[in-house]
Amino acid sequence: MNQAPANILLITTHDSGRHFGCYGHPTVHTPAVDALAAEGCRLTNFFAGSPICSPSRACLFTGTYPQTHGVMTIANRAKGIALRSPQHHLAHLLKQAGYRTALFNHQHETAGEELLGFDDLHLHRPRAPADVVGREVASYLRQVGTPFFVEVGLNETHTPYDNSNTAADDSLGVEIPPYIIDNAAARAWMAGYQGMARRADEGIRSMLEGLARAGLAESTLVIFTVDHGIELPRAKWFLYDPGLAVAFVCRWPNGGIRPGSTCDLLTSNVDVMPTVMELLGQPRPVHAQGVSFAAALRGESTAPVRSEVFGFQTGYEMRCVRTDRYKLIHNFERHPPCTCPGDVAKPRQEQPCSPLVELYDLRDDPCETRNRAEDPDLSAVRRDLTGRLRRWMREQNDPILQTSLCPDAFYHEAVALLTRDVVG
Structure with missing residues (x-):
């Protein structure tokens, strides 16, 4: 075996x-x-x-x-x-x-x-x-x-x-x-x-x-x-x-x-x-x-392999961290490359604006439609996940922390949030 x-x-x-x-x-x-x-x-x-x-x-x-x-x-x-x-x-x-x-x-x-x-x-x-x-x-x-x-x-x-x-x-x-x-x-x-x-x-x-x-x-x-x-x-x-x-x-x-x-x-x-x-x-x-x-x-262990997974997307810059229950997405540019509504005939039509931060409770909202980033009941979850995401991005020497193709106010606020949302 x-x-x-x-x-x-x-x-x-x-x-x-x-x-x-x-x-x-x-x-x-x-x-x-x-x-x-x-x-x-x-x-x-x-x-x-x-x-x-x-x-x-x-x-x-x-x-x-x-x-x-x-x-x-x-x-x-x-x-x-x-x-x-x-x-x-x-x-x-x-x-x-x-x-x-x-x-x-x-x-x-x-x-x-x-x-x-x-x-x-x-x-x-x-x-x-x-x-x-x-x-x-x-x-x-x-x-x-x-x-x-x-x-x-x-x-x-x-x-x-x-x-x-x-x-x-x-x-x-x-x-x-x-x-x-x-x-x-x-x-x-x-x-x-x-x-x-x-x-x-x-x-x-x-x-x-x-x-x-x-x-x-x-x-x-x-x-x-x-x-x-x-x-x-x-x-x-x-x-x-x-x-x-x-x-x-x-x-x-x-x-x-x-x-x-x-x-x-x-x-x-x-x-x-x-x-x-x-x-x-x-x-x-x-x-x-x-x-x-x-x-x-092999069925030799049921111990967790990892406590979170990470996601990376560039072009429209965004990063995420996901646990078994929650997901935090940080957007670093204002315009995503395709719509969120379900018009599959126009999958790349732009939507006007994206939030800086998205936070989803995947147990209660598996389709990720209710952004709870500003929900005070999840403030501790947001701080925890922001800290995990920031550590990972720093460990990876993520280039988005240094520069962007669109270095506007939205981008600078997004980078600042990675620090401001973490206690200590």
Whole structure:
């Protein structure tokens, strides 16, 4: 049970949040992901480090926060937006440990996949649909030697939802998230998402069947996760839970991960890299900022992994800290990049103003609609969370504490609040 797995298959989708059947969304047809959860462990309290692609994926694969890994917005070679230390990528670490490393379809965690430590690159430009990628991965698994690390970046469920002639899917009905308006546009949008999710699942099924045919299902640690939330108002681009709450499912029959188990402990995708290294029996990298939850996956411990998770968004600058019950968001710019109302036909329309501070009681207000930052009953909670957020930002040498692209009165007041709201 304690031996390292021979192989790792790590699959990601784009912009899916937790919109899968096994996460309580019965209209989303994802039998392969659901079966993976039934055969392994499903995390129910797992969050991305950022609500946009590249910063979150860099957190996942390096075990560090955006201020440290350096990918604070969408990776771009021409603009020099790339990992500061590509040797910290999981592929690099595992290659040094003797693994054969391969990347399929695409990566979005940096500019320049040739620097990440992959032996084999099977890339598609433009990105290929999941069914094509799934067959390629299955073929590779029948031929590659062991041990291996295979990273698969599926393009689904990124918009446009009709990409590669993907059909919308309302065969099981359509579920409208509670934070948007239920109208014809929303239903068409979600049917489009469900079609993309179904196609992603077909590709994942092909990969898992390929593992089984190669006789590798028992000895392979399979991880499925998502970069951030679905492309909807209050989800992607935002630090509300629909933007940061993501799926994480893993299976490893030979590694002590119990079938059908769940882990409700608060965890972050910055914790994944150190977790994988511990599961493999590899030393913890000195640069890792995440916390391993390997013992929780194996059912060996129910002790909390961490007391809070953090969220980072730039472009429209905001940071957050979240505990099991509360979330505090600090906004450093006045205008967010898309609306809070549920008009999915105009997801990037600006709203006129954002508050400096947002505080939500997630137990009583899971959709984060009642800002209680000025509620005297939660003043102690606000001070506590502000202190945690400020310490984290200082530890990360967060650049927003020094300068802003919009250094107006709103920004200066936001920075001042980080000190003024903390006692002592």
